[in-house]
Amino acid sequence: MAFLLRIAALAILAPSVRLQAIQDSRCYLMNGGAVESFFISEDTPVGSVIGTLSVNGDPSPSGDISLSVQERDAALRIPAGSKNLTLARALDREQRAGPASLYVNVRCDRRGTTDPSFIIPVSVRVWDVNDNAPEWIGAPFEARVSELASVGSRVLAAPARDADQPGPHATVHYVVLPGPHSEFIGFANELDSTLVVKKPLDYERVRNFTLTLRAQDAGTPPRYSDTQLTVRVLDADDQNPKFTHDHYTALVPDDVQEGTILKTSPGPISAADQDVGINAPLYYAVASEAGSSAALVRVERESGRVAAAAALRDADLPATIVIKATQVDNADRYALAALELSRAAPRRVRFLRRAFAARVREDAAPGALLLALHTAPPQAPLQFYVSDKSFLDKFAINSAGEVLLKKSLDYETTDSYNYQVMVTDGVSNDTATVNITVLNVNEWEPRFRFPHYEFQLDTDAMEDEDSDVAASGLGAVGRLEVHDGDRADSVSLTLRGTHAPLFYINDSGEMFLRREALATMNSSVLHVVATAVDSGDPPRQTSVPVSVRVVGRGWGALGGARGGGGTRGAALGALGAALALLALLVLALLLYICRRRRRRSKNGSASALTLPPEKPPSAVGVGSVGSTGGTRNAVSAGEAVGSGEGGGARGLSAKRVGGRQHHPGRLHRQPGPRRQWCASE
Numbered sequence: 001m002a003f004l005l006r007i008a009a010l011a012i013l014a015p016s017v018r019l020q021a022i023q024d025s026r027c028y029l030m031n032g033g034a035v036e037s038f039f040i041s042e043d044t045p046v047g048s049v050i051g052t053l054s055v056n057g058d059p060s061p062s063g064d065i066s067l068s069v070q071e072r073d074a075a076l077r078i079p080a081g082s083k084n085l086t087l088a089r090a091l092d093r094e095q096r097a098g099p100a101s102l103y104v105n106v107r108c109d110r111r112g113t114t115d116p117s118f119i120i121p122v123s124v125r126v127w128d129v130n131d132n133a134p135e136w137i138g139a140p141f142e143a144r145v146s147e148l149a150s151v152g153s154r155v156l157a158a159p160a161r162d163a164d165q166p167g168p169h170a171t172v173h174y175v176v177l178p179g180p181h182s183e184f185i186g187f188a189n190e191l192d193s194t195l196v197v198k199k200p201l202d203y204e205r206v207r208n209f210t211l212t213l214r215a216q217d218a219g220t221p222p223r224y225s226d227t228q229l230t231v232r233v234l235d236a237d238d239q240n241p242k243f244t245h246d247h248y249t250a251l252v253p254d255d256v257q258e259g260t261i262l263k264t265s266p267g268p269i270s271a272a273d274q275d276v277g278i279n280a281p282l283y284y285a286v287a288s289e290a291g292s293s294a295a296l297v298r299v300e301r302e303s304g305r306v307a308a309a310a311a312l313r314d315a316d317l318p319a320t321i322v323i324k325a326t327q328v329d330n331a332d333r334y335a336l337a338a339l340e341l342s343r344a345a346p347r348r349v350r351f352l353r354r355a356f357a358a359r360v361r362e363d364a365a366p367g368a369l370l371l372a373l374h375t376a377p378p379q380a381p382l383q384f385y386v387s388d389k390s391f392l393d394k395f396a397i398n399s400a401g402e403v404l405l406k407k408s409l410d411y412e413t414t415d416s417y418n419y420q421v422m423v424t425d426g427v428s429n430d431t432a433t434v435n436i437t438v439l440n441v442n443e444w445e446p447r448f449r450f451p452h453y454e455f456q457l458d459t460d461a462m463e464d465e466d467s468d469v470a471a472s473g474l475g476a477v478g479r480l481e482v483h484d485g486d487r488a489d490s491v492s493l494t495l496r497g498t499h500a501p502l503f504y505i506n507d508s509g510e511m512f513l514r515r516e517a518l519a520t521m522n523s524s525v526l527h528v529v530a531t532a533v534d535s536g537d538p539p540r541q542t543s544v545p546v547s548v549r550v551v552g553r554g555w556g557a558l559g560g561a562r563g564g565g566g567t568r569g570a571a572l573g574a575l576g577a578a579l580a581l582l583a584l585l586v587l588a589l590l591l592y593i594c595r596r597r598r599r600r601s602k603n604g605s606a607s608a609l610t611l612p613p614e615k616p617p618s619a620v621g622v623g624s625v626g627s628t629g630g631t632r633n634a635v636s637a638g639e640a641v642g643s644g645e646g647g648g649a650r651g652l653s654a655k656r657v658g659g660r661q662h663h664p665g666r667l668h669r670q671p672g673p674r675r676q677w678c679a680s681e
C-alpha cells in the first residue's frame with residue numbers, strides 16, 4: 001500500500017521532478033519508469049547477477065550516487081560501487097528451497113546533496129524450470145500375477161508425481177524399459193500409471209522377473225526416475241500331466257506269473273503334473289478297457305508299476321497298452337503313454353494248463369478222443385511223454401497232444417487215472433497233470449440170487465404174544481438177495497401183486513408178513529412179485545416171483561410142496577409121499593415117546609408134556625435143511641436159499657430155486673415155534 005502511495009506521489013510530483021531533472025536526473029530510472037522488474041529462472045545460482053538497475057548516476061566510489069538494498073536480509077544484494085543486483089539466496093518456484101518471488105526496495109542517494117533518498121522498488125519474479133524429476137509413489141513395486149491373467153488385465157498402478165509446476169515439467173510419461181521379460185507387462189498408455197499384462201504369462205517358462213519402470217517428465221531436457229517392478233507369476237492348473245517318456249517297453253519273461261512286476265524301459269513308468277507350482281498328485285490306469293490287450297496287465301494306481309495279469313502268460317505278443325496318468329483332483333487333466341509288451345526270449349513250449357481233466361463214460365468206445373493237451377506256442381513237432389507206462393495200457397497220445405482211448409474202461413475196476421505228462425519241443429519242456437475220471441454207466445441190472453423164491457411161514461409164531469413179532473407186528477418171511485454189478489448203484493426193492501399189501505420188505509431185502517394180514521388172509525400160498533430197481537441212470541430193474549406158503553394153526557398142513565417147474569412135479573410128488581411116510585413114522589415115534597413120558601409122569605414125575613422151551617434150531621441152514629429141519633421142524637425150514645442142490649432130504653418145502661453155487665448159504669433166523677407136541681394127547 002505504501003508502495004502504491006509512493007508511486008502515486010511520484011506521479012503527482014512528476015512535473016516538479018521533471019523540472020528538477022533538468023538540473024539533476026540522478027537516481028531516476030533511465031527508462032522513466034518507477035519500478036524495476038526482473039524475471040529470472042528459479043535455478044539462477046546464488047551470487048549470480050540477475051540484472052542491472054537502469055538508474056541514472058554513477059554508483060562507483062568516485063561516483064555521484066550510492067545504492068543499497070533497503071531491507072535487511074534481503075535475497076538480493078547490490079555489490080558496492082555497482083548497479084548489479086546479485087542473488088543472495090536461492091529461489092524456488094515451488095517455494096521449497098526458497099521464495100518463489102522477491103520484492104526489495106533499493107535506496108538511491110544523491111551524493112553531495114541533501115536530497116531525500118529515492119526508493120526504487122525492485123520486483124523479481126521467478127519462472128519455473130524443470131528442476132524436479134517425477135517421483136514414484138510406493139516404489140519398488142511388486143506384483144503377483146496368475147499365469148492365466150489375460151492380456152490387458154490390470155496388474156497394478158505404479159504412480160509417479162512430478163513436483164514441478166503443472167505443465168510439461170510436471171507431466172509424467174511412464175514407460176517400461178526394455179529388458180528381459182519386458183514384453184509381458186506394460187503401461188496401459190504412457191500417461192497412465194496402470195500396468196497391464198501385455199503378453200500371456202506362463203508359469204512354466206517364467207516364474208518371476210523384474211522390470212525397470214521409468215517415469216519421465218516433458219521438460220527440456222526431461223527429467224526421469226526409475227524403479228523396479230518385481231512380478232511373480234502364479235501357477236494355475238493349465239497343464240496336463242506328462243509322462244517322463246512317451247513310449248515304454250517291457251519284456252515279458254517266459255515264466256511270467258500273475259502279479260509279476262514288469263520292468264519297463266527306458267525307465268519306470270512315471271508322470272508328473274506340468275503345473276509345477278501345483279504339482280497335483282496323479283493316478284495311473286490302463287487307458288482303454290475295451291481292447292483285449294488291456295486285460296494283460298494291471299497298473300498299480302499309485303506307483304504306475306505294471307503287474308502281469310493271468311492272461312499275459314499266454315497272450316499273443318507284442319501288444320501295446322495305453323497307460324493313462326490322471327490328476328487326482330481333475331480328471332480332465334491326464335496324459336497317455338504307450339507300453340509295448342514283448343517276449344523276453346523265444347517262448348518255451350508249455351502246457352496251457354497245469355492240470356488237464358477229462359470225464360469219460362466207461363462205455364466209451366476205443367479210439368474216442370478224450371482230451372486235447374493244449375500247448376503254447378503251438379509249434380510242431382512236439383513230443384509227449386507220460387509219467388507211467390500203465391497209461392499206454394488204456395490210452396494213447398498223438399503228436400497233436402490228443403489223448404485217445406485205446407482200450408475200453410471199466411468203472412468197476414478203476415474209476416480214475418492220474419498221470420503226469422511232459423511235452424518237449426527238443427529244447428524246452430513242460431509238465432502237467434492229466435486226470436481221467438471214468439464215469440459209471442448203468443451197465444448191470446440188479447440181479448436176484450434166484451429166479452424164484454419160495455418161503456414158508458409158520459403163523460403160529462406170529463400169534464405168540466411173547467415173540468418179538470408182537471412188538472414189531474412183522475413176521476420174518478425170508479430174504480431176497482439182490483446184487484447189482486454196478487458198484488456205485490444202490491438197489492431198492494418193491495413188492496407188487498394182490499398180496500403185496502400183506503408184506504413189507506426192507507432195504508436189505510428182508511421180507512416180512514404183516515401181523516394184521518393174518519386176519520384177512522384167504523389163501524395158504526401168497527404170491528407177490530419182487531422188483532429191484534437200481535439207482536443208475538437210467539435205472540434198470542429186475543423182478544422175480546415170490547411165493548409164501550403160510551402154515552400154522554388153521555393153515556398148518558395146507559398145501560404141499562409147490563413145484564417150481566413142471567418137470568419136477570412128479571419127483572416132488574414121490575418125495576412128498578416119502579416124506580409123508582417119514583412123517584407117519586415120526587408121528588408114531590412121537591406118540592410112543594409121549595406115551596412113555598406120560599407113563600413116567602404118572603410114575604411121579606411132574607415133567608411137562610411139552611418140549612422144553614428151548615428154541616428150536618431156528619436158523620435153518622440151506623444146506624442143512626434135510627438134516628435138521630427134516631427131523632423136527634421141517635415145515636418151517638422152507639427157506640430155499642441154499643446151495644447143496646439135490647443133496648440129502650430136503651424137507652417139505654425145500655424147493656431149490658437155482659441159487660448160485662459160489663454164494664454160500666446164509667443162515668436165516670426165524671422165530672422158532674414152541675409147539676406143544678403132546679398137548680393134543
Ligand SMILES: *[C@@H]1O[C@H](CO)[C@@H](O)[C@H](O)[C@H]1NC(C)=O
Nearest residue numbers: 049052079080081082083084
Ligand atoms: C556488473 O555486472 C556486469 C555483468 O553483468 C559486470 O560486467 C560488471 O563488472 C559488474 N560491475 C561490478 C561493479 O561488479
Ligand SMILES: *[C@@H]1O[C@H](CO)[C@@H](O)[C@H](O)[C@H]1NC(C)=O
Nearest residue numbers: 206207208209230231232233
Ligand atoms: C524367482 O525365481 C527364481 C528361480 O527362477 C528363484 O530362485 C527366486 O527365489 C525367485 N524369487 C522370488 C522372489 O520368488
Ligand SMILES: *[C@@H]1O[C@H](CO)[C@@H](O)[C@H](O)[C@H]1NC(C)=O
Nearest residue numbers: 348422424426427428429430
Ligand atoms: C526239461 O527242461 C529243463 C529245463 O527247463 C531241463 O533241466 C530238463 O532236463 C528237461 N527235461 C527233459 C526230460 O528234457
Ligand SMILES: *[C@@H]1O[C@H](CO)[C@@H](O)[C@H](O)[C@H]1NC(C)=O
Nearest residue numbers: 355356357416418433434435
Ligand atoms: C486229479 O486227481 C487227483 C487224485 O485223484 C486229485 O487230487 C486232483 O485234484 C485231480 N485233479 C483234477 C484237476 O481233477
Ligand SMILES: *[C@@H]1O[C@H](CO)[C@@H](O)[C@H](O)[C@H]1NC(C)=O
Nearest residue numbers: 476505506507508509510511
Ligand atoms: C431189514 O431187516 C433185517 C431183519 O430185521 C435187519 O437185520 C436189517 O438191518 C434190516 N435192514 C434195513 C435196511 O432196515
Ligand SMILES: *[C@@H]1O[C@H](CO)[C@@H](O)[C@H](O)[C@H]1NC(C)=O
Nearest residue numbers: 498499501502520521522523
Ligand atoms: C383173497 O383176498 C384178496 C384180498 O386180500 C382178494 O383180492 C381175493 O379175491 C381173495 N381170494 C379169494 C379166493 O377169496
